[in-house]
Amino acid sequence: MSAARLSGWRHSPAVWPLAGLVLLALLNVAHDGSLAFFRITVENGHFYGFLIDILNHGAITMLLALGMTLVIATGGIDLSVGSVMAIAGAVAAMLIQDGSGWAAAAAALAAGLGCGVANGVMVAWARVQPIVATLVLMVAGRGIAQLVTGDNVVLIQSKDFDFLGNGFVLMLPFSIVLVAGFYLATWAGLRKTAAGLFVEAAGDNETASRFAGLATARVKGCAYAFCGLCAAVAGLVVVSNVSSADPFKTGEYKELDAIFAVVVGGTALTGGRFSLLGSIIGALLLQTLQTTMYNLGVPPDIAPVPKALLILTVCLLQSDKTRRWAAGRWRRKAAA
Amino acid sequence: MKAALQQRLPLLTTAGIFVLLFVAAGMLYPRFFSERVFVNLFISQSVLGIVAVGMTLVIFSGGIDLSVGAVVGFISIFMATLVMKENVPPVLAAVLAVGLGALFGAMMGAIIHVFRQPPFLITLAGMFLARGAAFWISTEATPIDHPLYDKLSGYLLMLNPKLGLPVSALALLAVMAGGYVVAHHTRFGRNLLAIGGSEQSALLMGLPVGAVKVGVYALCSAGAAFAGVVNTVYMGSGNPAFGAGMELDAIAAVVVGGTLLAGGRGHMLGTVCGLLILGTINTAISFNGSLSPAWSRIVVGVLLLSFILLQRLLIRGVRGRQR
Numbered sequence: 001m002s003a004a005r006l007s008g009w010r011h012s013p014a015v016w017p018l019a020g021l022v023l024l025a026l027l028n029v030a031h032d033g034s035l036a037f038f039r040i041t042v043e044n045g046h047f048y049g050f051l052i053d054i055l056n057h058g059a060i061t062m063l064l065a066l067g068m069t070l071v072i073a074t075g076g077i078d079l080s081v082g083s084v085m086a087i088a089g090a091v092a093a094m095l096i097q098d099g100s101g102w103a104a105a106a107a108a109l110a111a112g113l114g115c116g117v118a119n120g121v122m123v124a125w126a127r128v129q130p131i132v133a134t135l136v137l138m139v140a141g142r143g144i145a146q147l148v149t150g151d152n153v154v155l156i157q158s159k160d161f162d163f164l165g166n167g168f169v170l171m172l173p174f175s176i177v178l179v180a181g182f183y184l185a186t187w188a189g190l191r192k193t194a195a196g197l198f199v200e201a202a203g204d205n206e207t208a209s210r211f212a213g214l215a216t217a218r219v220k221g222c223a224y225a226f227c228g229l230c231a232a233v234a235g236l237v238v239v240s241n242v243s244s245a246d247p248f249k250t251g252e253y254k255e256l257d258a259i260f261a262v263v264v265g266g267t268a269l270t271g272g273r274f275s276l277l278g279s280i281i282g283a284l285l286l287q288t289l290q291t292t293m294y295n296l297g298v299p300p301d302i303a304p305v306p307k308a309l310l311i312l313t314v315c316l317l318q319s320d321k322t323r324r325w326a327a328g329r330w331r332r333k334a335a336a
Numbered sequence: 337m338k339a340a341l342q343q344r345l346p347l348l349t350t351a352g353i354f355v356l357l358f359v360a361a362g363m364l365y366p367r368f369f370s371e372r373v374f375v376n377l378f379i380s381q382s383v384l385g386i387v388a389v390g391m392t393l394v395i396f397s398g399g400i401d402l403s404v405g406a407v408v409g410f411i412s413i414f415m416a417t418l419v420m421k422e423n424v425p426p427v428l429a430a431v432l433a434v435g436l437g438a439l440f441g442a443m444m445g446a447i448i449h450v451f452r453q454p455p456f457l458i459t460l461a462g463m464f465l466a467r468g469a470a471f472w473i474s475t476e477a478t479p480i481d482h483p484l485y486d487k488l489s490g491y492l493l494m495l496n497p498k499l500g501l502p503v504s505a506l507a508l509l510a511v512m513a514g515g516y517v518v519a520h521h522t523r524f525g526r527n528l529l530a531i532g533g534s535e536q537s538a539l540l541m542g543l544p545v546g547a548v549k550v551g552v553y554a555l556c557s558a559g560a561a562f563a564g565v566v567n568t569v570y571m572g573s574g575n576p577a578f579g580a581g582m583e584l585d586a587i588a589a590v591v592v593g594g595t596l597l598a599g600g601r602g603h604m605l606g607t608v609c610g611l612l613i614l615g616t617i618n619t620a621i622s623f624n625g626s627l628s629p630a631w632s633r634i635v636v637g638v639l640l641l642s643f644i645l646l647q648r649l650l651i652r653g654v655r656g657r658q659r
Binding site: 077122127128131132133136137138139140141142146151259263269299303304305306307308311315319320322 | 400454456460462464467468469471475576588628634640641644645648
């Protein structure tokens, strides 16, 4: 009985990223020689500290990872989220120059949703490979964002809009509250209804699901549309945070972070079962790594190296071959 | 006859589109229609072209290599540092660079094959690794000043009294010829297409799947490393930031060239045409002067899209006949 519980614990998708988080936290503590990493203080009526920082700056990757989880669970992938972020940011920045923040944000969300729907149509109805279909928008999307802003970096001066990336609610940065709300809504929408099951079924065996009467194309299309929407929200948060929309740099390489967060979180790239919480933890792991790098004084240009090593380690740990080898060792030990 | 034609259709379409684009640009901009512009296509696309040849081979096998752009950047600063700071002779440095590239690719290929990991994820880690390592060597561009480099960058193979091919274009032509032979006239190339068509069948036929997969990633990275070396000659300096986004352009050239991204079907000459199409679009936009360079991305995206849809129709047509 205890063995069953143990193996259940070992198979939870969140174990590896959580172990990674603990390791990184210990590394910080060892480097600082104090518990400064965990300290949260109140300044100007807001919470401050490393942990708050990680949550705040990780918000973008967490948002992207939520949408990406659904797409990957249907057996697909969305490479265009970075470009969609740039498009949403550019649309908001241009509209805000002569209008209200709300209208601009709504238009940006609509643009993101539109991009997601376009991806969904390509994958679900035109039956194009997901990598290729979203690659098109990844390439063309940057161009569209450049056209929207006229090749410029657009500055934003709007009090309403600034709140999105720099405001505070309940003493916490607004982006944290936003992510929490998004996570809860997504979780409730998927796990408290049959929708989550539909997504898993479509990703696990599309043909069988279709014969069972599931409109797999519609499920897939919705997953991509949701991913586009998440990317648009993430784009708005970034653009609001830095008060400018840069069609070249906004969301650059973010698609990779999002995919990695999902994979680390235990959602297999082959589709099927997914874990929203796992993806959130995966995103936090990436952000903690980044913050740790700054804390240890590693120059930001070199930061990709530890990230790459982390990706490789996790991939190798999660591969079937390593698992079978580890399981063999485990059983031999138990038998002895 | 008809089947052979259908098999060549993507290649013929690509070639047709290139000719159409070139003629259209020539009608729009009178001075476009010249030998010089055509030769310049090869010169300006030399680094990308060398990368795209390796990428074609990887895509033949059903894989993908996202690390190539970062490898170009890494090798360019690696070369510059070896030659300028360590006083290594450039030829030895180039051999080291290509060897290092091959080793890097072989390692990625081994992880992909042995641990059954998605190529896209492992080469993505490789991209971060190579880019980070490039900035580790130096965060700033390093100019290269060496007699051999002066000689190489000054060399022109004269085609006629007014027009010559520089070393970078010659390197591209050589790599293209080599890539063509490897892809379509060797056992290795056949094996690649077989694995891309169905890895399971290839394994059952007794083909050396593991060796071929490791080999093709090694070859692709070595190609990217060679592109990095050529880039130092072309630019006269090494820059760790060089090659950002190049993997996308290379994939675009391959796909526009009619090669199936799922693997198993394609042609090296298609990649050459795809490359020329990308070059023509960029040249035409720079000829116009008033068009935003953003259009080049959008046009490439639209071309990609139309090719993918065309391929889907073709596959459907073939399957329909088999039934």
